[in-house]
Amino acid sequence: MAGKLSIIMYSGTADKFIPLGVLAQAAAATNMQVRVFVTGFALLGFTKQHNELPFPEEFKSFAPMLMEGMKRTNTKPWFDMLSEAKTLGDVKVYVCSLMASVMNIKKEDMDPIVDDIVGAASFLSDAEGGQTLFI
Amino acid sequence: MGDKIVIDARGSSCPGPIVELAKAYRNSKVGDTLELWATDAGVRADVQAWAQKTKNQIDSITEQEGKIVVVIKILNR
Numbered sequence: 001m002a003g004k005l006s007i008i009m010y011s012g013t014a015d016k017f018i019p020l021g022v023l024a025q026a027a028a029a030t031n032m033q034v035r036v037f038v039t040g041f042a043l044l045g046f047t048k049q050h051n052e053l054p055f056p057e058e059f060k061s062f063a064p065m066l067m068e069g070m071k072r073t074n075t076k077p078w079f080d081m082l083s084e085a086k087t088l089g090d091v092k093v094y095v096c097s098l099m100a101s102v103m104n105i106k107k108e109d110m111d112p113i114v115d116d117i118v119g120a121a122s123f124l125s126d127a128e129g130g131q132t133l134f135i
Numbered sequence: 136m137g138d139k140i141v142i143d144a145r146g147s148s149c150p151g152p153i154v155e156l157a158k159a160y161r162n163s164k165v166g167d168t169l170e171l172w173a174t175d176a177g178v179r180a181d182v183q184a185w186a187q188k189t190k191n192q193i194d195s196i197t198e199q200e201g202k203i204v205v206v207i208k209i210l211n212r
Contacts, residue, residue: 002188026150026181029157030188073148088157 002031004130006123012041014053015066016135021081023133028089033130036082037123038114039096042135043103046095046111050079083113094118137166137209145202149177153185156207160189163209168194171205178203 005027009020020036027034044051055063069075076084085091092115100106100117107117142159144152152173159169171182179196182205186193190211197204 022150025154029150029153030185032188074146074151075148084154088154088161 004033004035004127006035006037006127006130006132008037008039008123008132008134009042009045010040011135012044012053013056014063015055015059016042017045017053017078018070018075020135021076021078021085024085024091025081025088028085028091031089034085034089034091035123035126036091036093037096037118037127038093039099043095043099043105045078046093046114047105047109048111050111079113086113092116094123096120096123137164137168139168139170142169142171144171144173144175144178146174148175150181151175152178153181156182156185160191160209163212165209165212167209169207169209171207173203173205174201176203178205182207 005023007020007023009016024034024036038046045053082091082093093113095110095114095117097117097119107114140159140163142155144155147155152171152175156169156171163169171178182193182196186207192208192210194206194208195204
């Protein structure tokens, strides 16, 4: 393994999920271990029903341009990028146990891309010694 | 003598070319040469980071009419 990337996904807006997909893929492609810790409203993007994530109010008018640009540049949706990252290397998606119980979202309500439900201490211990991003 | 494998990632944006490279790398062996074709400008710096991380060698990076060609020697699997 060539290093370790830990990403804390907190924001639940659609724009923030693009760097999740891009960085997870790039890290997996360069042999890095990737751990994603899903908490906050980001959890809404990981349920089985695949909630449509909103854009932040101040960038809403740019959303159609962004979506059109992603199509034009063959940029895949974040979920496809993260799924592909999982096929490339050691990539795990963990959901925060506190947020899951606060939102009353159970393991069976989550998309199978989620590997496990863990606590903050276990995530921090996994992340130790690597790079950590808070998105 | 290794094989030469061409990876056509033209039209794919960051990090697409590196993902395609990583996929081809998985099926390669020491001694192979991978030739990556891309149009995304980020590939120049990205392949160097990739080679450093995976301990492989970039033989050349050339560009012709917007087509970037990276030749990678596989030293490590």
